[in-house]
Amino acid sequence: MxxxxxxxxxxxxxxxxxxxxxxxxxxxxxxxxxxxxxxGWLFTVRGLVAAEVFADFLEMAEHLLESGYKDPAAVMGGSVLEEHIRQLCNKHAIAIDEEKNGKQVPKRADRLNAELAAATAYSKLDQKQITAWLDLRNSAAHGKYNAYTDEQVGQLLAGVTGFMARVPT
Structure with a gap:
């Protein structure tokens, strides 16, 4: 026992x-x-995944441009920029929506750009360049195809790629 x-x-x-x-x-x-x-590891991983997806879209836009389709390339490159701006707003605790007539609506990209620059997420020079890129994208999206050239679309794509590398989410 x-x-x-x-x-x-x-x-x-x-x-x-x-x-x-x-x-x-x-x-x-x-x-x-x-x-x-x-x-910040979670945000780093999220940023890396987003960067990889954006890189794929930018690569597709470059292929479109090389194939003679500057207009869809401009829209695609500008759309990547707009999404990057939204993610930067999330990173810097800037609201991407606002209330209008009792409804939540997305803020315009130009306004988000100004708010990010005011929050020193990036410089005023970056803000001005982004404004130009957004204008090019809007021209493409609204059928103003003679307002920009193939070369300017190439500069947009290269610039967005560089900006995203310098100012990650």
Whole structure:
């Protein structure tokens, strides 16, 4: 009987030690995850995924331009820029929607651009360049195809690519 009690106590002690070690390991993992999230890791991964998707769209836009389709290339490049601006607003806690007539509506890209520059997310020079790119994109989207050239669309695509690399989300 004493042997059974001793075996039972040894089993309970071993089980408790194993459980404690497992809990300590899980707590360590949870702390590491918490610290990584607090340090911005989640946003870094989100930014990397977004950058990869944007790079694909910009590559498609470049292919369109090289194939003689400057207008869809301009719209696609400008759309990538607009989405990057929205993500920068999220990063800098700038609202991307506003209330109008009791409804939430998206703010215009020009306004978001101005708010980001005012929040020093990027420089006034960047703001002015982005305004020009947005104007080119709007011309393409609204059928003003003679308002810009193939070369300007190429500059838009190269500029957006460089801007996104310099000012990541």
């Amino acid at each position: 004493a042997g059974n009690i001793r075996t039972s106590l040894n089993f309970k002690a071993a089980l408790t030690a194993t459980l404690c070690a497992t809990l300590k390991a899980w707590l360590s993992i949870i702390r590491i995850i918490r610290d990584e999230i607090a340090g």
